[in-house]
Amino acid sequence: MAWFRKAQYRMLPTPSVESRVPDGLCAKCPRCGVIHLTRDYHENLRVCSKCQHHDKLTVQERMKQTLDPKTFVETNADLAPADPLHFVDIIPYSERILKYQRQTGMKDAVVTGHGEIKGVEVSLAFMNFAFVAASMGSVVGEKITRAFEYSLEHRIPTVVFCTSGGARMQEGILSLMQMAKTSALVGCLKDAKLPYINVLTDPTTAGVMASFASLGDLTIAEPSALIGFAGPRVIEQTIRQVLPKGFQRSEFVQDHGFVDMIVPRKKMRDTLGSVLAMLTHRAPVEVVSEQG
Numbered sequence: 562m563a564w565f566r567k568a569q570y571r572m573l574p575t576p577s578v579e580s581r582v583p584d585g586l587c588a589k590c591p592r593c594g595v596i597h598l599t600r601d602y603h604e605n606l607r608v609c610s611k612c613q614h615h616d617k618l619t620v621q622e623r624m625k626q627t628l629d630p631k632t633f634v635e636t637n638a639d640l641a642p643a644d645p646l647h648f649v650d651i652i653p654y655s656e657r658i659l660k661y662q663r664q665t666g667m668k669d670a671v672v673t674g675h676g677e678i679k680g681v682e683v684s685l686a687f688m689n690f691a692f693v694a695a696s697m698g699s700v701v702g703e704k705i706t707r708a709f710e711y712s713l714e715h716r717i718p719t720v721v722f723c724t725s726g727g728a729r730m731q732e733g734i735l736s737l738m739q740m741a742k743t744s745a746l747v748g749c750l751k752d753a754k755l756p757y758i759n760v761l762t763d764p765t766t767a768g769v770m771a772s773f774a775s776l777g778d779l780t781i782a783e784p785s786a787l788i789g790f791a792g793p794r795v796i797e798q799t800i801r802q803v804l805p806k807g808f809q810r811s812e813f814v815q816d817h818g819f820v821d822m823i824v825p826r827k828k829m830r831d832t833l834g835s836v837l838a839m840l841t842h843r844a845p846v847e848v849v850s851e852q853g
């Protein structure tokens with residue numbers, strides 16, 4: 562065993578406690594890879610100061626940035642998905658749901674309720690991509706529908722922050738029927754002359770995009786968000802053509818008449834406040850959000 566005792570490799574010194582980087586101190590931009598101090602990144606609302614990429618937010622972060630403090634009241638928080646098809650992919654759907662519930666602290670991929678933006682009362686929905694890619698199953702569809710119904714009942718506008726990878730295939734037709742259900746309610750809002758604003762964030766695609774996310778009276782998008790039905794890779798493989806640069810990003814979609822405004826995150830609250838005040842014939846109220 563002489564070879565084992567022979568010093569073939571020189572051990573690197575263990576870094577001192579002071580020189581170790583604490584967990585969570587830095588955050589990496591998922592687009593350009595630049596490293597930011599987490600504190601600065603959060604102060605900049607998770608927008609990369611180098612490439613202006615708008616990173617995904619949690620529902621709580623989105624609320625803090627958008628709403629008047631202490632005005633949000635959550636509704637239908639207890640609605641949780643069932644597993645009507647007893648669907649098994651690699652793991653059973655019911656187990657997958659439990660895992661996401663533990664990870665996010667949410668029952669499903671959307672939080673709904675009502676609150677105020679610059680003093681204007683609105684019905685609200687916030688989708689969370691971290692929960693099964695914010696796919697729309699029966700609970701997401703039902704909660705969005707009830708948010709629209711709340712708007713109808715109280716005659717207030719609706720604002721939905723959209724993000725989604727599509728329909729929740731594990732719920733089969735029960736998932737797909739949510740597209741028709743939510744779209745029908747948007748029709749009711751239009752009949753009642755109640756404004757509906759949808760804010761498209763990265764990414765908003767597939768079944769959600771083909772239903773309530775594309776039916777707003779005003780469609781706002783965050784910069785450079787992926788917006789479309791099928792993703793660019795699927796389209797390229799289907800039509801066997803190279804797609805143009807920036808295809809399906811907010812700016813491209815706006816150029817083609819599908820998005821009304823592109824609003825950077827820092828200006829989102831002010832923009833929504835002004836638009837809502839205009840639509841409800843009131844003067845905007847100067848209220849500072851929790852995030853300034």
Ligand SMILES: [Zn+2]
Nearest residue numbers: 590593609612
């Ligand atoms: Zn970046």
